[in-house]
Structures are given as structure tokens and as C-alpha cells.
Amino acid sequence: MNNQDLLQRSHAAVWHPCTQMKWHESFPIIPIQRGEGVWLYDYDGRRYLDGVSSWWVNLFGHLNPRIVAALHAQLGQLEHVMLAGFTHEPVVRLSERLSALTKRRLGHCFYGSDGASATEMALKMSAHFWRNQGQPAKTGFIALANSYHGETMGALGVTDVPLFREAYAPLIKNSVILPSPDSRLGADAARFSLEALQRHLQGHHEQTAALIVEPLIQAAAGMVFHDAEFLHQAHRLCQEYSVHLIADEIAVGFGRTGTFFAHEQAALTPDFLCLSKGITGGFLPLSLVMTTDEVYQAFYDDQFGRGFLHSHSYTGNTLACSAAMAVLDIFEEDRVIEVNRSRQSHFAVATAALRAHPAVLNFRQRGMIWAFEVACERADFSRAFHQAALRHELLLRPIGTTVYFMPPYTISDAEFQHLVDATLGSLDICLPES
Numbered sequence: 001m002n003n004q005d006l007l008q009r010s011h012a013a014v015w016h017p018c019t020q021m022k023w024h025e026s027f028p029i030i031p032i033q034r035g036e037g038v039w040l041y042d043y044d045g046r047r048y049l050d051g052v053s054s055w056w057v058n059l060f061g062h063l064n065p066r067i068v069a070a071l072h073a074q075l076g077q078l079e080h081v082m083l084a085g086f087t088h089e090p091v092v093r094l095s096e097r098l099s100a101l102t103k104r105r106l107g108h109c110f111y112g113s114d115g116a117s118a119t120e121m122a123l124k125m126s127a128h129f130w131r132n133q134g135q136p137a138k139t140g141f142i143a144l145a146n147s148y149h150g151e152t153m154g155a156l157g158v159t160d161v162p163l164f165r166e167a168y169a170p171l172i173k174n175s176v177i178l179p180s181p182d183s184r185l186g187a188d189a190a191r192f193s194l195e196a197l198q199r200h201l202q203g204h205h206e207q208t209a210a211l212i213v214e215p216l217i218q219a220a221a222g223m224v225f226h227d228a229e230f231l232h233q234a235h236r237l238c239q240e241y242s243v244h245l246i247a248d249e250i251a252v253g254f255g256r257t258g259t260f261f262a263h264e265q266a267a268l269t270p271d272f273l274c275l276s277k278g279i280t281g282g283f284l285p286l287s288l289v290m291t292t293d294e295v296y297q298a299f300y301d302d303q304f305g306r307g308f309l310h311s312h313s314y315t316g317n318t319l320a321c322s323a324a325m326a327v328l329d330i331f332e333e334d335r336v337i338e339v340n341r342s343r344q345s346h347f348a349v350a351t352a353a354l355r356a357h358p359a360v361l362n363f364r365q366r367g368m369i370w371a372f373e374v375a376c377e378r379a380d381f382s383r384a385f386h387q388a389a390l391r392h393e394l395l396l397r398p399i400g401t402t403v404y405f406m407p408p409y410t411i412s413d414a415e416f417q418h419l420v421d422a423t424l425g426s427l428d429i430c431l432p433e434s
């Protein structure tokens with residue numbers, strides 16, 4: 001097997017995600033043979049630093065030996081058992097540990113496999129809760145402008161990315177979209193958004209089930225930050241009008257924003273918490289929705305139909321839960337949150353040259369996420385930058401003109417320097433002569 005052979009066969013047989021396949025006629029797919037730490041290696045001996053944690057899932061490096069060992073151990077016992085009518089140790093222990101991380105305020109875990117299904121589960125659970133409470137008209141949802149909550153049909157209803165929705169508009173149940181509290185627009189943006197929320201709730205709370213947000217960072221929108229105070233106030237309004245808050249921490253959970261969960265910084269407990277992506281350290285698909293006793297009790301009844309009858313075949317997969325437990329072990333044993341925090345002053349020095357670069361705008365950092373916009377004339381900036389970065393042994397995928405870093409937490413100082421230097425080198429594509 002070599003690069004050329006594999007990429008041609010992949011082009012013919014595999015339909016790749018989020019891709020116009022025809023574009024790959026001029027820009028080859030990259031076959032990866034193996035991974036180790038932050039590095040991915042192709043068949044021709046080239047390597048790439050995984051600066052986006054393979055779409056934000058990889059927390060502790062590729063083939064992390066501790067997660068590998070946990071999976072090997074579990075493989076000697078049980079790979080999977082259906083979770084309807086059965087249970088197993090990994091799912092019980094994982095649920096208990098996650099609930100403890102919310103100080104037991106979210107004590108009930110419902111499992112799915114990918115992020116979008118966690119969104120679906122939270123939306124359905126919220127509306128079904130109100131129905132069980134005798135308020136069946138509460139079926140509406142509110143989302144923020146530019147929000148991203150996944151691409152299945154229900155999730156697209158609360159996702160405000162025109163490009164992803166356009167072709168499917170007739171199939172989607174629309175939600176109410178509030179202005180984004182984008183901190184690049186100044187303090188007024190958060191105020192406008194909260195005012196719009198209040199106005200909407202005042203008029204429509206009887207038809208509204210929930211507000212769904214990506215706490216602190218709207219990731220797919222281009223790492224758009226907002227203050228914890230916005231979230232705190234939005235939650236307060238939700239409580240005032242009896243509307244649920246769904247915290248979609250699929251991208252920002254597991255330490256990305258500097259605390260284990262992002263919503264901790266807003267001093268609140270959401271009604272629903274969606275988790276996925278980093279949960280298994282990038283090893284296996286797993287997602288879940290965590291919720292409160294109040295929600296759980298509203299479904300607890302003699303009648304079957306009052307239960308939450310949602311299911312997925314791989315719900316609570318045993319191997320995936322074992323990987324997730326290994327991830328939680330690493331957080332504890334290596335004091336990951338504290339260590340990431342203690343490295344920030346070093347990171348600030350390492351990124352100084354980027355912040356000073358004339359084409360770099362809005363440089364921002366929170367926890368283990370860095371982002372900036374690039375002032376560049378090229379209409380093909382995103383693709384051209386991606387390709388330039390690959391030539392510098394770096395995997396980055398800009399969102400429009402926003403370049404962001406979301407590396408595995410295990411990145412060494414030298415590797416972080418490579419990330420910065422390769423980015424600086426790749427910015428040369430914006431020089432007039434290139």
C-alpha cells in the first residue's frame with residue numbers, strides 16, 4: 001500500500017464527510033498509516049502535527065498507551081451488550097464519575113453514539129418533559145446565530161450555518177435564532193442577545209421548550225467567544241420563564257476552555273448537558289446527555305409512553321465507556337486541568353510572533369483553544385492555507401478566514417513551537433507575490 005494507490009481507491013469507494021469530492025481531483029486526500037502522540041504519518045514517510053485533534057476529539061495524543069491498555073483489558077471481558085434491560089460495569093462507573101464531576105446535580109446519563117444524536121436526545125427529552133408535565137405546547141427551541149449543534153435533521157433545526165441547512169430547508173423544523181453574543185463585536189452584542197431572549201421569552205415562553213447554547217465558545221462558527229456572564233444571564237432568564245437550558249459541550253467539554261466543563265465558569269447548572277468528541281480521547285464514538293433529578297422523575301411512571309423511548313443500537317457501548325474511563329483517569333492522575341493552566345504563560349510567549357503578525361486579527365485564547373482571523377485577499381484562503389500548512393508538516397483546517405489551534409493536551413513545548421512556526425510560514429500564502 002502507498003499514498004497514491006490508497007488515495008485513488010478512497011476517492012472511488014469512500015464518500016468523505018463535509019467535502020465536495022470533485023475538489024479532490026486537484027487536491028489529494030491524505031492517506032494516514034499510523035499515529036503517535038500529536039503526529040500523524042502517511043505511507044510515504046511524511047508526518048503532520050494534528051493541530052485540530054482530528055476534528056476536536058483527540059485529547060491525549062494518537063494511540064495513547066493508557067487508553068490502549070484500558071481497551072485491551074476490556075476486550076478480555078466484554079465488547080458490547082445492549083443497554084435495554086442490561087447493564088455493565090463501565091457504563092455504571094462512567095455515569096457515576098461524570099455525575100460526580102457535576103457535583104451530582106446532573107445525576108442521570110443517557111447515551112448515544114455521536115454528537116448530533118446527543119443534541120437530538122436533549123431536544124426530545126426537553127419537549128417530552130413539558131408534555132409529561134401537562135404543557136404539550138412547549139415544543140419550540142431557541143438557538144444563537146451561527147450556532148452548530150450537529151447535522152441530523154433535528155440538530156440542523158437548531159444549527160444556524162446556512163451552507164449546511166440550505167439544501168434541506170424544506171425538511172427542517174425551524175427554531176428561533178437570537179443574535180450572537182460574539183465578543184469581537186463588543187459588550188453590546190451580549191446585551192442585544194439577552195434583550196432579544198427576554199423579548200422572545202416574554203411573548204412565547206408557553207410555546208418554548210429550551211434554549212440551546214455552546215457555552216463560552218461557538219466552535220464551528222469560527223471559535224466565536226462570549227463571556228461567562230452572558231451565559232449566566234441567559235440561564236437566569238430561562239429559569240424566570242420556565243424554559244430549559246441545554247448546554248452543548250460536545251466541543252468545549254473535557255477541559256477545552258480551562259475548566260472541566262465550560263458552564264462551570266458561568267456558575268450555573270444546565271438542565272441538559274451534551275457531551276461527545278473528547279470523551280473517549282478520540283478512540284471510539286460515544287455521546288451522552290446528562291440531566292437533573294427533576295427531568296428524570298418526570299419520565300418515571302407506570303405508563304410506558306411517559307418514558308423516554310429513544311434508543312440507538314450502540315447505546316452505552318462497553319468499549320467506548322472503558323475508553324472514556326481511561327480518559328477520566330488521565331485527567332485525575334495527570335492533574336490535566338491544572339497543568340494546562342500552568343502552561344499558559346509559556347504558550348503566550350510562544351504565540352507572541354503570531355499576535356504581532358500584520359495579517360493576524362482578533363487573536364484570542366481560552367483554555368486550550370487559540371484562534372484568529374487572517375486579513376488575506378485570497379478567496380481560496382481556507383484551502384490554500386490548509387495545503388500550505390500540510391507542506392509545513394501541520395494539519396490545520398481554517399473555518400473561512402479563521403485559523404484556530406485545538407491540539408491534543410499532550411503537545412510538548414517543542415511541538416507547540418512547531419505549530420506556531422508552521423502557521424507563520426503558511427501565512428506567506430497571503431503575501432502579494434505568492
Ligand SMILES: *Cc1c(COP(=O)(O)O)cnc(C)c1O
Binds near residue numbers: 251
Ligand atoms: C461536533 C459538534 C456536534 C456534532 O457532533 P457529531 O459527533 O459530529 O455529530 C454538536 N455540537 C457541537 C457543539 C459540536 O462541536
